[in-house]
Amino acid sequence: MTSTPTGDARxxxxxxxxxxxxxxxxxxxxxxxxxxxxxxxxxIGEPRGAVKHVxxxxxTRRELPVPDHAEALRIVLGLFDEIGPDLSAAHVxxxxxxxxxxxxxxxxxxxxxxxxxxxxxxxxPLAPLHNPPNLTGIRVAQALLPDVPHVAVFDTAFxxxxxxxxxxxxxxxxxxxQHQVRRYGAHGTSHQYxxxxxxxxxxxxLEDLHQIVLHLGNGASASAVRGGVAVETSMGLTPLEGxxxxxxxxxxxxxxxxxxxxxxxxxxxxxxxxLNRRSGLKGLSGENDFRALHELVDAGDPRARLALxxxxxxLRKYVGAYHAVLGRLDVLTFxxxxxxxxxxxxxxxxxxxxxxxxxVDPERNAGRKGEPTVISPEGARVTVLVxxxxxxxxIARQALDVTGA
Ligand code: ADP
Numbered sequence: 001m002t003s004t005p006t007g008d009a010r011x012x013x014x015x016x017x018x019x020x021x022x023x024x025x026x027x028x029x030x031x032x033x034x035x036x037x038x039x040x041x042x043x044i045g046e047p048r049g050a051v052k053h054v055x056x057x058x059x060t061r062r063e064l065p066v067p068d069h070a071e072a073l074r075i076v077l078g079l080f081d082e083i084g085p086d087l088s089a090a091h092v093x094x095x096x097x098x099x100x101x102x103x104x105x106x107x108x109x110x111x112x113x114x115x116x117x118x119x120x121x122x123x124x125p126l127a128p129l130h131n132p133p134n135l136t137g138i139r140v141a142q143a144l145l146p147d148v149p150h151v152a153v154f155d156t157a158f159x160x161x162x163x164x165x166x167x168x169x170x171x172x173x174x175x176x177x178q179h180q181v182r183r184y185g186a187h188g189t190s191h192q193y194x195x196x197x198x199x200x201x202x203x204x205x206l207e208d209l210h211q212i213v214l215h216l217g218n219g220a221s222a223s224a225v226r227g228g229v230a231v232e233t234s235m236g237l238t239p240l241e242g243x244x245x246x247x248x249x250x251x252x253x254x255x256x257x258x259x260x261x262x263x264x265x266x267x268x269x270x271x272x273x274x275l276n277r278r279s280g281l282k283g284l285s286g287e288n289d290f291r292a293l294h295e296l297v298d299a300g301d302p303r304a305r306l307a308l309x310x311x312x313x314x315l316r317k318y319v320g321a322y323h324a325v326l327g328r329l330d331v332l333t334f335x336x337x338x339x340x341x342x343x344x345x346x347x348x349x350x351x352x353x354x355x356x357x358x359x360v361d362p363e364r365n366a367g368r369k370g371e372p373t374v375i376s377p378e379g380a381r382v383t384v385l386v387x388x389x390x391x392x393x394x395i396a397r398q399a400l401d402v403t404g405a
Contacts, residue, residue: 018137096399102154159185357381
């Protein structure tokens with residue numbers, strides 16, 4: 001989705017998501033919600049990096065060495081200069097940075113200063129693969145764009161409100177406190193954005209709604225949101241807990257780790273790799289993309305069928321549990337790659353849930369949904385919706401809120 005800049009007086013926000021070997025970016029017009037330009041630099045630090053820049057409806061691809069994040073962002077700014085849109089004409093009023101782990105400290109977006117940078121660094125043991133590159137991205141972007149405010153938007157912030165009963169693991173308190181072991185959640189920006197969109201779409205006050213949001217992408221998480229406040233979520237200390245995901249196991253008995261270490265001689269790093277990258281749908285069936293998985297199921301592949309059954313069973317357990325946590329359920333919303341596009345997953349999830357008031361209308365549910373759509377039948381007790389998530393827009397709007405631009 002691209003267009004030329006609107007020239008809106010409020011200006012645009014550059015959203016940066018800096019990973020260990022990639023930088024994703026989007027120039028967002030927060031007023032219209034449009035992505036004016038977007039792109040991705042991949043394989044940073046490898047001999048051949050890949051760059052993709054989408055602007056004016058055209059995609060530019062380049063392959064070149066990108067030694068580090070500083071060079072990646074220099075290349076990005078060079079592409080804006082060369083191909084457009086012209087960043088000075090686009091009136092960039094803030095840069096919004098996605099930061100994965102905000103720990104117990106951050107319950108909302110903050111203007112980046114030395115103390116914030118230090119805190120992000122201190123929280124790195126909780127997200128060793130994510131916070132360090134997030135911070136590098138912030139530092140590099142500040143050096144290249146020193147005249148605009150930089151805002152950190154934390155993936156955990158929306159879940160800072162989890163009651164202690166939901167955020168606390170039942171392990172020795174002293175150990176937990178010393179090592180900051182608690183449930184922080186993830187995908188918070190998406191859960192917050194979608195739950196707010198739901199209220200807007202339904203024209204009902206957010207304060208009145210008891211909601212479950214299912215963010216089903218390659219990573220997947222569920223949340224329970226009461227009156228706009230998150231009260232439960234399925235991801236925990238890290239994004240490994242909870243639902244079955246593309247390559248992540250989600251919930252397992254922690255003793256699986258001891259068992260594999262003691263009996264299979266696997267190291268902690270090997271088990272980490274197993275549970276994060278070789279498990280979930282991929283581990284069960286060899287496929288982590290639902291389109292391919294459905295093809296295997298249709299072809300009668302028993303592993304694929306089991307994978308889908310395990311995925312749906314886990315999801316259904318969470319819906320039931322969150323219904324109980326909320327006491328009353330008004331809205332159930334699907335979002336992200338699977339939630340927005342896979343009508344079969346949506347239909348199969350709600351099978352047998354009609355006694356809980358959860359059902360979908362087959363015609364309303366059919367097909368991919370590019371915009372907010374009610375898929376429950378008229379008069380259903382629980383309104384079931386599909387709402388496309390837009391984390392970049394959410395980050396851009398939060399950045400504006402903080403800078404007051
Ligand atoms: P990420 O967690 O990487 O942000 P996304 O939210 O983009 O993931 O979701 C990616 C997943 O969405 C894919 O792995 C695939 O399973 C699913 N998906 C995407 N398009 C479709 C589609 N048309 N039908 C079914 N599933 C889809």
